[in-house]
Amino acid sequence: GAGVSQTPSNKVTEKGKYVELRCDPISGHTALYWYRQSLGQGPEFLIYFQGTGAADDSGLPNDRFFAVRPEGSVSTLKIQRTERGDSAVYLCASSPRTGRGNTEAFFGQGTRLTVV
Amino acid sequence: GNSVTQMEGPVTLSEEAFLTINCTYTATGYPSLFWYVQYPGEGLQLLLKATKADDKGSNKGFEATYRKETTSFHLEKGSVQVSDSAVYFCALRAGSQGNLIFGKGTKLSVKP
Numbered sequence: 159g160a161g162v163s164q165t166p167s168n169k170v171t172e173k174g175k176y177v178e179l180r181c182d183p184i185s186g187h188t189a190l191y192w193y194r195q196s197l198g199q200g201p202e203f204l205i206y207f208q209g210t211g212a213a214d215d216s217g218l219p220n221d222r223f224f225a226v227r228p229e230g231s232v233s234t235l236k237i238q239r240t241e242r243g244d245s246a247v248y249l250c251a252s253s254p255r256t257g258r259g260n261t262e263a264f265f266g267q268g269t270r271l272t273v274v
Numbered sequence: 275g276n277s278v279t280q281m282e283g284p285v286t287l288s289e290e291a292f293l294t295i296n297c298t299y300t301a302t303g304y305p306s307l308f309w310y311v312q313y314p315g316e317g318l319q320l321l322l323k324a325t326k327a328d329d330k331g332s333n334k335g336f337e338a339t340y341r342k343e344t345t346s347f348h349l350e351k352g353s354v355q356v357s358d359s360a361v362y363f364c365a366l367r368a369g370s371q372g373n374l375i376f377g378k379g380t381k382l383s384v385k386p
């Protein structure tokens with residue numbers, strides 16, 4: 159497809175379980191971002207990849223959260239021992255260059271995670 | 275640290291009314307500024323952007339001017355339509371970072 163694709167669109171999991179959220183960026187985009195959006199709030203930055211490496215992971219809230227991008231394309235956000243407070247919409251975005259300045263970031267529709 | 279503050283919603287207007295959504299920012303250096311829009315059931319889309327002081331971004335009848343002296347980037351439209359109903363997010367990208375910093379969003383509802 160032409161846009162950023164995120165799967166699944168919805169995920170319900172039990173407290174304490176492990177979840178993986180997938181992001182397929184736009185082909186050729188080197189920069190990839192993960193954000194978390196809670197109800198009534200703006201997206202909050204989690205982690206930024208430039209190619210295969212995490213250029214900035216300062217937004218990850220704790221060590222239960224981890225993300226990978228092994229081949230510089232698809233990325234997976236992994237959450238261990240989920241808590242009810244992790245419930246949110248997780249957004250992925252990609253951009254064609256380093257993300258500096260005025261480069262546009264293209265967003266997926268997000269994965270809505272509900273921890274029960 | 276860097277942050278964005280935008281007016282709280284919801285904002286309800288009649289069709290053809292004038293729209294202003296206020297946005298102010300705090301940032302070190304010279305950030306780029308953006309407005310993103312989220313239509314019901316869709317992902318975030320870039321609406322407009324500006325990269326330096328006094329730049330005006332415009333798209334689909336919306337405008338915003340980068341005001342460094344007041345650290346503002348207010349969104350305006352002269353005549354809103356029902357199809358403009360959406361959530362609008364102001365955002366900045368600081369010069370040395372790759373990620374966007376968003377405001378909380380303002381929900382706009384336009385009634386016919």
